[in-house]
Amino acid sequence: MAMPSLFSEYWRLEDVLQKHKVLKAALVIQNWYRSYCARWKARQRYALTIFQSIEYADEQGQLQLSNFFSFMLENYTHIHEKDPELVARLFGSTLQDCKDRQEYVSFIDVPDSYNGPRLQFPLTFTDIDLLVEAFKQQQILHAHYVLEVLFETKRVLKQMPNFTHVKTSPSKELTICGDLHGKLDDLFLIFYKNGLPSGSNSYIFNGDFVDRGKHSIEILMILFVSFLVYPNDLHLNRGNHEDFMMNLRYGFTKEILHKYKMHGKKILQILEDVYTWLPIGTIIDNEILVIHGGISESTDLNLLHRIERNKMKSVLMPPIPLVEDHDTDLKTNKVGATLIPRELKTNGSLSEQLTKHEWEQVIDILWSDPRDKRGCYPNTSRGGGCYFGPDITSKVLNKYQLKMLIRSHECKPEGYEICHDGKVVTVFSASNYYEEGSNRGAYIKLCCDMTPRFFQYQVTRTTCSRPLYQRVNVIESSAIRILKERMISRKTDLIHAFQLQDCSKSGKLSMGQWAFSMENILGLNLPWRSLSSHLVTTDNNGNINYMSSFQDIHIQKPVKEAQSTLIETLYRYRTDLQIIFNVIDSDHSGLISMEEFRAMWKLFNSHYSIHIDDFQIDELAERMDLNKDGSIDFNEFLKAFYVVHKLDKLNKSDGNPP
Amino acid sequence: MADDKERGGTEIAVAEYHKKIKEAFEVFDHEANNTVDVREIGTIIRSLGCCPSEGELHDLIAEVEEEEPTGYIRFEKFLPVMTEVLLERRYRPSPEDTLLRAFEVLDPSKRGFLTKEELIKYMTEEGEPFSQEEMEEMLSAAIDPESNSIYYKDYIAMMVVDDS
Numbered sequence: 001m002a003m004p005s006l007f008s009e010y011w012r013l014e015d016v017l018q019k020h021k022v023l024k025a026a027l028v029i030q031n032w033y034r035s036y037c038a039r040w041k042a043r044q045r046y047a048l049t050i051f052q053s054i055e056y057a058d059e060q061g062q063l064q065l066s067n068f069f070s071f072m073l074e075n076y077t078h079i080h081e082k083d084p085e086l087v088a089r090l091f092g093s094t095l096q097d098c099k100d101r102q103e104y105v106s107f108i109d110v111p112d113s114y115n116g117p118r119l120q121f122p123l124t125f126t127d128i129d130l131l132v133e134a135f136k137q138q139q140i141l142h143a144h145y146v147l148e149v150l151f152e153t154k155r156v157l158k159q160m161p162n163f164t165h166v167k168t169s170p171s172k173e174l175t176i177c178g179d180l181h182g183k184l185d186d187l188f189l190i191f192y193k194n195g196l197p198s199g200s201n202s203y204i205f206n207g208d209f210v211d212r213g214k215h216s217i218e219i220l221m222i223l224f225v226s227f228l229v230y231p232n233d234l235h236l237n238r239g240n241h242e243d244f245m246m247n248l249r250y251g252f253t254k255e256i257l258h259k260y261k262m263h264g265k266k267i268l269q270i271l272e273d274v275y276t277w278l279p280i281g282t283i284i285d286n287e288i289l290v291i292h293g294g295i296s297e298s299t300d301l302n303l304l305h306r307i308e309r310n311k312m313k314s315v316l317m318p319p320i321p322l323v324e325d326h327d328t329d330l331k332t333n334k335v336g337a338t339l340i341p342r343e344l345k346t347n348g349s350l351s352e353q354l355t356k357h358e359w360e361q362v363i364d365i366l367w368s369d370p371r372d373k374r375g376c377y378p379n380t381s382r383g384g385g386c387y388f389g390p391d392i393t394s395k396v397l398n399k400y401q402l403k404m405l406i407r408s409h410e411c412k413p414e415g416y417e418i419c420h421d422g423k424v425v426t427v428f429s430a431s432n433y434y435e436e437g438s439n440r441g442a443y444i445k446l447c448c449d450m451t452p453r454f455f456q457y458q459v460t461r462t463t464c465s466r467p468l469y470q471r472v473n474v475i476e477s478s479a480i481r482i483l484k485e486r487m488i489s490r491k492t493d494l495i496h497a498f499q500l501q502d503c504s505k506s507g508k509l510s511m512g513q514w515a516f517s518m519e520n521i522l523g524l525n526l527p528w529r530s531l532s533s534h535l536v537t538t539d540n541n542g543n544i545n546y547m548s549s550f551q552d553i554h555i556q557k558p559v560k561e562a563q564s565t566l567i568e569t570l571y572r573y574r575t576d577l578q579i580i581f582n583v584i585d586s587d588h589s590g591l592i593s594m595e596e597f598r599a600m601w602k603l604f605n606s607h608y609s610i611h612i613d614d615f616q617i618d619e620l621a622e623r624m625d626l627n628k629d630g631s632i633d634f635n636e637f638l639k640a641f642y643v644v645h646k647l648d649k650l651n652k653s654d655g656n657p658p
Numbered sequence: 659m660a661d662d663k664e665r666g667g668t669e670i671a672v673a674e675y676h677k678k679i680k681e682a683f684e685v686f687d688h689e690a691n692n693t694v695d696v697r698e699i700g701t702i703i704r705s706l707g708c709c710p711s712e713g714e715l716h717d718l719i720a721e722v723e724e725e726e727p728t729g730y731i732r733f734e735k736f737l738p739v740m741t742e743v744l745l746e747r748r749y750r751p752s753p754e755d756t757l758l759r760a761f762e763v764l765d766p767s768k769r770g771f772l773t774k775e776e777l778i779k780y781m782t783e784e785g786e787p788f789s790q791e792e793m794e795e796m797l798s799a800a801i802d803p804e805s806n807s808i809y810y811k812d813y814i815a816m817m818v819v820d821d822s
Contacts, residue, residue: 025764038703372689
């Protein structure tokens with residue numbers, strides 16, 4: 001019949017129209033959503049860029065302290081004469097003799113009331129289990145055991161060569177982990193997914209076990225105990241953070257002194273030594289080199305096999321050439337520190353140090369980063385080591401008949417990254433390194449056939465994943481916060497730069513002018529235009545109200561009368577000052593005398609060209625000397641400077657060095 | 659954003675666009691060698707405020723790719739093309755009510771919501787379908803867990819606020 005077919009044709013047309021509407025509607029929604037997501041992803045990337053820039057800028061600041069120490073040595077004649085120990089401490093001699101271990105450890109009693117894990121020497125796999133379980137319950141290992149483990153670890157490490165040679169076999173899996181940085185949850189996750197270390201489950205931990213995270217000592221204890229139980233299957237490489245000077249800045253020293261109030265100092269002392277005995281790297285099947293940072297064009301593996309690695313105390317303690325004559329030839333080493341040859345009456349002299357060349361070789365291994373650009377260049381963002389290109393990788397690998405370089409040292413969003421045509425692999429095992437949600441962690445598994453398999457993970461507080469905008473919000477606010485703190489610590493210089501460009505004194509600048517000053521003064525290569533909406537207000541014409549950044553944030557003044565510039569300067573240099581104080585305070589008492597403080601401050605003042613009157617500092621110091629006994633508790637002094645974010649809903653103040 | 663000056667081709671506007679584009683590009687340029695992975699071009703373009711469809715994106719990529727595609731896009735090729743896009747105000751995002759009406763087309767009985775199953779069906783079968791990852795991501799933010807549906811008016815309002 002004709003009617004039904006007419007009907008169905010009519011319906012089909014409506015159908016088509018409706019389908020078209022639906023298609024268009026879906027397209028609109030998908031389009032919008034994809035753009036929305038992309039903007040969040042970009043914001044996430046901006047936040048990570050902020051974190052990374054500041055991290056590297058800090059590292060550079062750290063290495064520039066080298067300059068100051070050299071300067072201090074030349075000019076601080078009082079110290080030189082009165083305190084040869086300080087000189088020795090700064091420039092390479094071993095510290096006061098470690099007492100005989102039996103003697104010292106046995107003096108520390110473990111009381112019956114102690115509920116934490118009790119290790120039994122000689123250690124066995126039950127001790128590893130014991131520690132893991134105890135740490136999961138937030139227990140703290142007693143100092144007695146910490147010291148025993150450290151002494152024993154040092155004793156065993158001393159017997160190991162600079163490079164551990166490892167062979168894979170069909171019955172044994174080899175897992176390589178990168179930076180952990182005190183993130184115990186990540187180590188637990190790795191052990192959960194991959195099993196505890198054992199005779200058939202080998203591990204290489206490629207440095208940077210400590211600093212930044214809150215459980216560096218726990219990680220160290222698990223790794224060292226595992227090493228002592230399975231010395232042939234648990235391999236540890238030194239990272240650039242296995243360095244007591246780095247620990248002063250990046251939090252490990254603080255963690256120890258906080259968790260071990262009585263014996264922390266001793267632990268720190270022994271730790272300094274243990275670090276120097278960590279092997280430089282691992283070589284797998286004579287084909288794969290595993291080191292923490294990277295290489296340079298002059299990397300000499302044969303030399304590195306031979307050097308006395310334990311003489312590498314710290315990246316901040318470059319070797320001082322000892323010369324007979326008074327030739328004042330100024331030399332600069334790779335970190336830009338000025339080496340001033342002088343006669344130094346250090347005990348042991350030459351044999352206490354590496355040569356300059358040897359020292360630089362180790363710095364390269366611990367600090368370098370691969371880049372796509374060919375050649376080898378000084379690593380300007382970190383201030384130490386170099387950037388090495390694919391040609392350098394090929395050259396060095398070929399020279400030693402190696403096939404691959406596995407390294408860590410750089411945080412990667414996916415936990416790992418392959419570059420240089422597959423010859424260089426970066427593995428990073430601390431997930432959420434900068435902030436929750438910032439990156440995944442990863443580890444590598446190697447079997448006989450040498451094809452690496454990558455495993456990724458991410459520690460998360462909640463069981464269900466949060467939506468993108470929430471995750472990014474967390475990272476972004478955190479990044480903006482530290483960026484603002486950076487800004488306020490340079491407030492005077494910034495305002496000066498802005499005002500120079502603001503001829504009409506209107507309080508406004510164009511976007512271009514503002515971005516230029518920000519980049520110049522802060523020395524951070526960041527996407528300022530995109531970040532501007534978080535940092536300043538703009539008027540209807542798109543011009544920047546440059547003073548608006550400073551309105552919702554200020555530095556807390558510990559003393560009412562102190563001037564803002566003084567406060568700002570002290571806040572800006574607080575981490576450097578803390579390190580310097582710690583070095584002067586060689587017995588870790590936490591106190592320095594007023595005289596030492598004044599003398600040190602004068603030096604700091606002149607070297608960093610800071611224009612603060614001496615008497616202002618004196619006044620401030622006197623007020624800080626709360627018990628009027630002529631000594632300053634410098635930790636308290638520096639803690640007094642922190643940044644208050646006025647818009648903090650929780651009214652929480654922040655600003656202490658990480 | 660505030661500095662979205664629409665003064666056609668004035669020098670200052672172009673210079674500012676160049677800087678904006680450079681900033682967005684550099685953030686994804688991991689090697690600092692003026693190239694980005696082609697898979698990130700879409701994110702870069704969208705982060706600059708444009709809303710091209712997947713099809714339009716493909717066309718753009720074809721314009722900026724090398725003669726022999728290398729998987730990487732060079733900044734020198736990207737800059738002029740992207741500047742044109744911004745100057746001509748191409749791929750502007752749809753206004754809020756267009757988005758609302760789109761949801762209403764999918765919800766003809768005007769309940770005010772779509773069920774999870776309906777949303778999945780439309781987003782993964784119509785238009786330029788979502789990948790599984792995209793779908794999951796949208797669900798995590800959009801779905802009201804109690805009713806297992808998406809109240810699209812609220813959802814739109816939330817997305818618009820967050821985006822600013």
